[in-house]
Amino acid sequence: MSEIVVQHPVGASVYEPSLFGTYSKKIGMWLFLLSDSLTFGALLFAYTYGRVSTPNWPTPFHSESIRNATIMTAFLLSSSLTMVFAVRAAVQGNAKAQRLWLLATMAFGLGFVILHGREWTNLIAEGLTLPMFPTPPGQGTGEFANVARDVPQFAATFFGLTGMHMVHVTLGVIYLGIIAFRKKFIPILLGLWLLAWLATPAYSPFHYGAHLILIAAIISAVILWLKPKVYDASDIEVAGLYWHFVDLVWMFIFPLVYLMSTKIIG
Amino acid sequence: MAAQDVHAHTAHAHAAPQGFVRKYVFSLDHKVIGLQYFFLALTAVFVGMILSLLMRIHLVWPGAAIPLIGEIKPETYLSLLTMHGTIMVFFVLTTAPQGGFGNYFLPIQIGAPDMAFPVLNMLSFWTTFVAFVVLICAFFVTGGAPLHGWTGYAPLSALTNTGPGEQLGADLWITSIAIFCVASLMGALNFITTTLDLRAKGMTMMRMPLTVWSWFITAILGLLAFGVLLSAGILLLLDRNLGTSFYIPLVVVNGQVMGHKGGSPLLWQHLFWFFGHPEVYIAILPGMGVASQLLSTFSRKPIFGYRAMVYAIMAIGFLGFMVWGHHMFMSGMSPYSAFAFSLMTMAIGVPSAIKTFNWLGTIHRGRVRFQTPMLFAIGFVSLFVSGGLSGPFLAQPTLDIPLHDTAFVVGHFHLIMGVAAIFGMFAATYYWFPKMFGRMMNERWGRIHFFITLVGAYSIFMPMHYLGMAGQPRRYSQFTELAYLHRLIPLNTFMTYAAIVTIAAQFIFVINLFWSMKKGPKASDNPWEATTLEWTTSTPPPHDNFGGMTPVVHHGPYEYSVPGAARDFIMQNDPATVTTSH
Ligand code: HEM
Ligand SMILES: [Cu+2]
Numbered sequence: 001m002s003e004i005v006v007q008h009p010v011g012a013s014v015y016e017p018s019l020f021g022t023y024s025k026k027i028g029m030w031l032f033l034l035s036d037s038l039t040f041g042a043l044l045f046a047y048t049y050g051r052v053s054t055p056n057w058p059t060p061f062h063s064e065s066i067r068n069a070t071i072m073t074a075f076l077l078s079s080s081l082t083m084v085f086a087v088r089a090a091v092q093g094n095a096k097a098q099r100l101w102l103l104a105t106m107a108f109g110l111g112f113v114i115l116h117g118r119e120w121t122n123l124i125a126e127g128l129t130l131p132m133f134p135t136p137p138g139q140g141t142g143e144f145a146n147v148a149r150d151v152p153q154f155a156a157t158f159f160g161l162t163g164m165h166m167v168h169v170t171l172g173v174i175y176l177g178i179i180a181f182r183k184k185f186i187p188i189l190l191g192l193w194l195l196a197w198l199a200t201p202a203y204s205p206f207h208y209g210a211h212l213i214l215i216a217a218i219i220s221a222v223i224l225w226l227k228p229k230v231y232d233a234s235d236i237e238v239a240g241l242y243w244h245f246v247d248l249v250w251m252f253i254f255p256l257v258y259l260m261s262t263k264i265i266g
Numbered sequence: 267m268a269a270q271d272v273h274a275h276t277a278h279a280h281a282a283p284q285g286f287v288r289k290y291v292f293s294l295d296h297k298v299i300g301l302q303y304f305f306l307a308l309t310a311v312f313v314g315m316i317l318s319l320l321m322r323i324h325l326v327w328p329g330a331a332i333p334l335i336g337e338i339k340p341e342t343y344l345s346l347l348t349m350h351g352t353i354m355v356f357f358v359l360t361t362a363p364q365g366g367f368g369n370y371f372l373p374i375q376i377g378a379p380d381m382a383f384p385v386l387n388m389l390s391f392w393t394t395f396v397a398f399v400v401l402i403c404a405f406f407v408t409g410g411a412p413l414h415g416w417t418g419y420a421p422l423s424a425l426t427n428t429g430p431g432e433q434l435g436a437d438l439w440i441t442s443i444a445i446f447c448v449a450s451l452m453g454a455l456n457f458i459t460t461t462l463d464l465r466a467k468g469m470t471m472m473r474m475p476l477t478v479w480s481w482f483i484t485a486i487l488g489l490l491a492f493g494v495l496l497s498a499g500i501l502l503l504l505d506r507n508l509g510t511s512f513y514i515p516l517v518v519v520n521g522q523v524m525g526h527k528g529g530s531p532l533l534w535q536h537l538f539w540f541f542g543h544p545e546v547y548i549a550i551l552p553g554m555g556v557a558s559q560l561l562s563t564f565s566r567k568p569i570f571g572y573r574a575m576v577y578a579i580m581a582i583g584f585l586g587f588m589v590w591g592h593h594m595f596m597s598g599m600s601p602y603s604a605f606a607f608s609l610m611t612m613a614i615g616v617p618s619a620i621k622t623f624n625w626l627g628t629i630h631r632g633r634v635r636f637q638t639p640m641l642f643a644i645g646f647v648s649l650f651v652s653g654g655l656s657g658p659f660l661a662q663p664t665l666d667i668p669l670h671d672t673a674f675v676v677g678h679f680h681l682i683m684g685v686a687a688i689f690g691m692f693a694a695t696y697y698w699f700p701k702m703f704g705r706m707m708n709e710r711w712g713r714i715h716f717f718i719t720l721v722g723a724y725s726i727f728m729p730m731h732y733l734g735m736a737g738q739p740r741r742y743s744q745f746t747e748l749a750y751l752h753r754l755i756p757l758n759t760f761m762t763y764a765a766i767v768t769i770a771a772q773f774i775f776v777i778n779l780f781w782s783m784k785k786g787p788k789a790s791d792n793p794w795e796a797t798t799l800e801w802t803t804s805t806p807p808p809h810d811n812f813g814g815m816t817p818v819v820h821h822g823p824y825e826y827s828v829p830g831a832a833r834d835f836i837m838q839n840d841p842a843t844v845t846t847s848h
Contacts, residue, residue, distance in 0.1 A: 014816035016470065018463040024382040027462060031455040035493040042497035042537055046512055049533050131509025131525060153528045156510035160501060219389075226292065226385050 029238045033245045036168075040249050043161050047256065050153035058147045058154055059261045060128075065119065069258045072115045073250065076169075079108030080247045087240045090233040098236065102180040105243065109173040116166055120159075120205045128155050134203040154261075161253055167212060168246045174216045179231045179239050183224055189217040292392075294384035295809060299391050300370030301702065306395060307362035308776075311688075313402070314353040317346045319769055322762040326755065328744050340743035344413035345431045347741060349405070351416030352439065355545065356446050357398050359687050363552030364488070365394065365453060367694045368481040370702065372457060374800040375478050377466025377817045377839075379810040382459040386452050393449035401442035404435040412436040415741060417542065418443075420513030420534040424505040425526075428519055440502050447496040450488050457485035466799075468819030472576070473838070475798045475823040476569065479576055480555030483583045484548050490587065491544040498537035505529070535597055539590035546683050547586045550650070551579065553690020554621060557646045559823075560693055561625050563796045564640035565632025566834050568824040570624045578617035578624075585614045595663045596670045604663045611661040618654055622647065633827075638712030639794070642693035645720050646686050652724070653682025656731060671741070674734025677727045685723040692719075692775070699782065700789030704805050707782040715774045722768030726761050733757065797835050798823050 019027055051057050061069075086101035123129075125136050127145025131152075148155045177185040196210035283289045293299060323330055324338040324346075331337055338346070369387065373380055381387045404411040409430040414423040422428050423436055461482045465474070474482075501512045511529035518524070562569040569575060591599060591607030625647050634640070656678040659665050669675060692715075699707050734740075738751055745751045792801040799819070803812050817839040825836040836842070 014467055014818075015463070016465040016467060024459050024463045028383060028386075028455050028459045031458055031489060032451070035451050035455070035489045038490055038493035039497045042494040042540075043501075046497070046501060046533055046537070049530065049536075050512070050528070053530060054528060130504075133508060151528065152511040152526065156504065156512055159508075160504060160510070160512075164497075164500070223385060223389075226294070226388070 023234055025234055025238045026241070029241045033241065036245070037249075040164070040252075043164060044252065044256070047157040047161055050157050054151055054153055056151075057261070058151055059263055060143050060147050060154075061258055061262050063263075065123070066258060066262055068115060068119050069254060072112050072119075073254050075108045075112045075115065076247045076250050079105045079112070080244050082108065083240045083243045087233070087237050090236040093233075099180050102176050102236070106173050106176050106180075109169055109176070109243075113166060113169055113173070116162065116169075117204070117206050117209070120162075124203070124205075128158070130155055130159060136201070136203040158257055161257055165246070165249055165253055166209075168249070170209070170212060171216060172243050172246050174213070174220065175239055175242065178220050178224070179235055182231070183228075186217055186221055186224075189213055189220070193217065292388055294380070294388050296369050296373050296381045296384070296387060297702075297807065297811075299387050300366050300368075302391050303361055303365035303369055303394070304367070306391075306398060307358050307366055307691075310353050310357035310361065310398060312776075314350050314358060315769055315772065317350040317353070319765060321346050321350065322765045324743070326746070326759045326762045328746060341413060341430050342410070343743035344415075344429075344741070345405075345411035345435070348413060348415050348431070348439070349401070349411045352401060352443070354684065355416055355549070356443065357394075357401070359549035359683065360446075360450065360488075360545070361394060362691050363556075363687065363694070364457070364481060364484055364548065365391065367477075367556070367691075367698065368457060368484075368552060369453075371698065371800055372478055372481050373460060373464065374803065374807060374811050375475050375798050376461065376464060376469050377799050377812070377819060378460060378464035379812070379816070381456050382463055383456050386456050390449045390452035390456065393445060393452065397442045397445035397449060400438050400445060404431075404438040404442075407434040407438065409433040409435050412439045417538060418502070418534070419538075420502070420505070420529075420531045421515070421517055421526075424502055424513040424529075424534070425517070425519060425524060426506055437503070437506060440499050440506070444496055444499040444503070447492040447499065450492045451496075454485040454488035454492070457481055458489065461485075466817050466819055469799075469838075472573070473819060473822050475555075476558040476572070476575055476579075477552070477555035477798075479579055480551040480558075483579050484551045487544045487548050487551075487583055487586065491541040491548070494537055495541035498534065498541070501537075502534070532594070532597055532599065535594050536590070539593045540587075542593065543590040544583075544586045546679070547582060549683050549687045550690075551582070553646055553687045553693075554579070554650075556690045556694045556697070557625060557643045557650075558621075558628075559798070560639050560643035560697055561628045561647075562824045562826065563794055564635045564637060564643070565629050566635070566826045567628055567632040568822075568826055570627030570630075571620075572822070572824065574620055575624055578620045581617040582614060585610060585617070589614060592661055592666075595666045601663070608661050608663055612658060615654075615658055618650075622651055622654075637696075637794075638707070638709055638716060639693050639697035641713065641716045642689050642696060645716065646689040646693060648720075649681050649686035649689055649723065652728070653678055653680070653686060657682070668737075669734060671739060672734035673730040673738045673740055676740050677730030677734060680727045680730070681723070685727065689719075692716075695779070697794065698800075699779075700793050701800055701805055701807070703783050703786075704789055705782050705786030706789050706793065707786060708778050711774055711778045715771060715778065718771035718774075719768060722764050722771065725764035726768065729757050729761055792837075795833075795835050797821070797825055797837050799838055802837055802839050 018024070082101050082104040086098055086105060089097035089101055121136075123144060124133060125140055126142055127140035128148050129135065174189065177188070181188075193210050193213040196206045196213065200206045200210075283293065283295070290298060320332065320335070320338060321343060323332065324343050329337060369381070409432070412423065412431040412435045413429045414432070414436065418440070422432065423440070426433055426436070461474075461478060501510070504510045505512050505514060509525070511526040513531055513534040514524070514526035514529040515531065516523070516527040558569055558575060589607055589611040591603055592611045595604050629644075656674065660669060660675065660678060696707055696712055699705075733754055736751070736754060738745060738754060746755060789805055791803070791805050794801070799817055800807070802817060818841075819838050820841055821836050821838045823838060825831075827834045828836055
C-alpha cells in the first residue's frame with residue numbers, strides 16, 4: 001500500500017531528525033498500540049490462567065455461533081481492506097473517495113458490533129451469562145446454562161475478552177466518524193446513544209453499552225473544541241493503524257475463544 | 267498536494283492563550299500543566315500525610331479520642347492505611363516527579379516549544395484530577411474507604427461483603443485506579459514521543475541531561491505497566507459488579523458460602539505486581555535523574571560515568587519487568603519460580619550500585635556548594651542506599667519468609683520509595699523554583715527543613731527494620747495488647763513522636779514555598795550556574811519556552827570545570843568550541 005510521503009516542513013531542521021523520519025502522531029499511535037497490546041495481553045493471560053487451571057474446560061460453541069463469528073471475522077477483515085483504500089484516497093487527496101471508504105469501514109465496524117451484540121443476546125438467552133447480568137425473560141436451561149453454572153471462568157473470560165474488544169471496535173467507529181465528519185458527527189452520536197439506550201430492553205447488552213457512546217461523544221466534543229483543525233492524510237493513516245490493530249486483536253480472540261471451544265460432534 | 271504536506275513534528279508554537287479558562291484551567295501549555303500536576307500532588311501529599319499521622323497515633327494510643335473523628339476503630343485504621351498508600355503511590359510519587367517536573371522541564375531541557383501532543387497532555391492532567399476526586403469520594407460513601415491496602419489483594423478486594431469499606435468504597439477505589447491508568451498512559455506516550463521527536467538540533471540522545479533520560483525511561487515503564495494494571499482493574503470491577511470469579515476461589519465469608527468458584531487470587535497478584543514492581547521504579551527514577559543533575563551541578567564537576575548512568579537506567583527499567591514475583595514468595599507460588607525471581611532481583615542490585623558509586627564519584631573532590639537543593643540530593647542518595655540495602659535481604663525467599671508482611675518491609679520501601687523519592691521532589695522544588703516562579707526560596711529555612719526531615723525520616727523508618735525482625739506484623743491495627751510485642755511499645759512511641767515532629771516540619775516547606783512565590787528575592791536567569799537549556803531562557807520562560815527561536819545545542823549536559831574554558835561551566839547552547847567531550 002502507499003505510504004505517506006513525509007516532507008519536512010519549513011523549519012523542521014531546527015530539530016534533530018525524528019525517529020524513523022516519521023511524524024509524531026504516528027509514533028504516538030504506535031506507542032498506544034504497544035500499551036494496548038499489553039492490556040489485551042493481560043486479559044489473554046487471565047484467560048489462559050483460567051483455562052489451564054480448570055479441568056474439563058467446556059467446548060460448547062455450536063455451529064450457529066461459529067458461523068456468526070465467522071461472518072463477524074469477514075466483516076472485520078473487509079473493513080481493514082476498505083480502511084486501506086481510505087488511506088490511499090487520502091494520500092491522493094481525493095476527499096470524496098476518502099469519505100466513502102471511511103464510511104464503508106464504519107459500516108463494517110458497526111455491522112460487527114451489531115452481529116456481536118446479537119450473538120451476546122442469543123448466548124445470554126441460552127443461559128451463558130454472568131451471575132449479575134440482567135436476565136431476559138424465559139432464560140434458557142440448556143447446555144450453556146450448565147456451563148455458566150459449572151465453569152464460571154468460561155462465561156467470565158468470554159464476556160471479558162470479547163467485551164473489551166467490542167469496546168475497542170465501537171470507539172474505533174466513533175474515531176473514524178469524527179475524522180470523517182468532525183463536528184457534524186456529534187449529533188449523530190447522541191442520536192445513536194439515545195437509540196441504543198431507549199430502543200433496547202433492559203436486559204440487552206446494548207442498553208448499558210450505549211453509555212459508552214455518550215462518554216465518547218463528550219470527549220470528542222472537548223477535543224474538537226480545543227483543536228478545531230481539519231484532519232489530513234496523516235490523521236487518516238494513524239486512525240488506520242488503530243483500526244488494523246483492533247482487527248488483529250480479533251484474530252487472536254476468534255481462534256482462542258471461539259474455535260478452541262467448538263463443540264466437536266461425533 | 268495539500269494532503270501530503272504533513273509536518274514531521276507536531277508541536278508548533280501555538281499562540282499564547284487568552285482568558286482565564288484557556289490560560290490556567292484547560293491550558294495546553296506544558297508549563298501550566300506541570301504546575302497543575304505539582305499542586306495536585308502537593309494537595310495529595312498533605313492528605314496522605316494527615317492520614318499517616320492518624321495511623322501513627324492509633325498505633326500507640328489506640329483509644330485516643332481524635333478531634334472531629336473520635337476514636338479510630340480497627341476497620342478505620344485499615345481504611346486510613348489503604349487511602350494513605352494509594353494516595354501516596356499514585357497521586358504523589360507517580361504524579362509530581364513525572365507529571366509535574368517532567369512536564370515542566372522535559373520539553374525545555376531538550377529545546378522543544380511544548381510537548382508533542384498538547385491536547386493529550388491537558389486531557390491527561392484532567393483525567394488524573396478526576397481519578398483523585400473519585401478516590402477521595404471513597405471516604406464519604408456508606409461503609410467508607412476500602413480496607414484492602416494499596417495492593418488490593420483478592421479475594422478481600424473482589425468481594426463486596428468482606429468488610430464495611432469493601433462496598434461502594436472499594437468500587438470507587440478501583441475505578442479511580444483505572445482512570446489513573448488511562449491518564450498515565452496518555453502522559454507516557456506523550457513523554458516518549460516528545461523525547462524522540464522534538465529534540466533541538468544538536469541535542470543527540472547522548473547529550474540529553476540525565477533528568478530527561480530518567481523521565482523518558484520512566485515513561486516507557488509507565489506505558490507498559492499501566493496497561494496491565496488497567497486490565498487487572500477491569501477484571502476486578504467485573505468480579506465485584508457482575509459476579510465473575512477471576513480472582514475468587516470457592517470461599518466462605520462470615521459462615522456463608524459465596525457463589526464464586528474457580529478463580530485465583532494469585533492471578534491478581536501476578537497482574538498487580540507486574541505493574542507494581544515497575545511502578546516503584548516509576549516513582550524513583552525521576553528522583554535519580556534529579557540527584558544526578560544536582561550532584562554534578564553543585565559539585566562543579568561532570569557527572570561521573572554519564573554513559574554508565576544511562577545504561578544503568580535502561581538496565582533497571584528492563585530488569586524491573588522481570589522481578590515482580592519477589593513480592594509473592596509467600597503466596598504459594600512455585601518455589602522454582604521464586605528462585606528465578608530471586609536471582610533477577612539480586613541482579614537489579616548491580617545497576618543500582620553502579621548509580622550509587624557514580625554519584626559518590628561525582629561529589630568526590632568536587633568544589634561542593636552545600637545549598638538546599640544539593641542537601642536534598644545528598645539526602646536522596648543516603649536514603650536510597652539505606653533503603654536499598656534491605657532489598658537484597660528481602661530478595662532471598664528464605665529470609666523473606668519471616669520478614670514478609672512485617673514492619674521490615676514497611677521500613678524498606680518507605681526509606682527507598684517513600685522518603686527517597688520525596689527527597690528527590692524536594693530537591694527538584696528547591697532547584698527549579700527560581701525558574702518556575704522567578705524568585706528564590708529562602709535558603710535558611712530550606713536547610714532547617716532539610717535537617718529536621720532527614721533526621722525525622724530516619725527516626726521513623728529505621729526502627730521499623732528492627733521491629734519487623736522482632737516480629738511486629740504489618741497492617742495490624744492493634745498490637746499493644748500482644749505480650750510478645752510489649753517491649754517494643756517505647757520504640758513505637760518514639761516513632762510516633764518523630765512522625766509528629768517531621769510532619770510539623772513540612773509546614774516550614776509549604777510556608778517557604780508560598781511566601782517565596784510572593785516575597786522571595788528575584789531570581790536571575792541562571793542562579794545555580796547550571797548548563798542545561800532551561801537556564802538559557804528567561805525566568806519564568808515565555809509561552810513558547812525560547813521566545814520564538816529554537817536553541818542549537820553544542821555541548822553535553824555536564825561540562826563543569828572544563829580546562830581552558832572562561833567560566834567553570836559551559837552552557838549546552840554555547841557556540842564556543844573549547845570543548846571536545848560528548
Ligand atoms: C536492590 C534493590 C531492591 C531489592 C532487591 C528489593 C527487594 C524487595 C523485595 C524482595 C520486596 C518484597 C518484600 C515482601 O513483601 O516480603 C520488596 C518490597 C518493596 N519494595 Fe523493594 N527492593 C529493591 C529496591 C526497591 C526500590 C528502588 C523501591 C522503590 C523505589 C522499592 C519499593 C518496594 C516496595 C514499595 C515494596 C513493598 C510493596 C508492598 O508490599 O506494599 N524497592 N522489595
Ligand atoms: Cu518489587
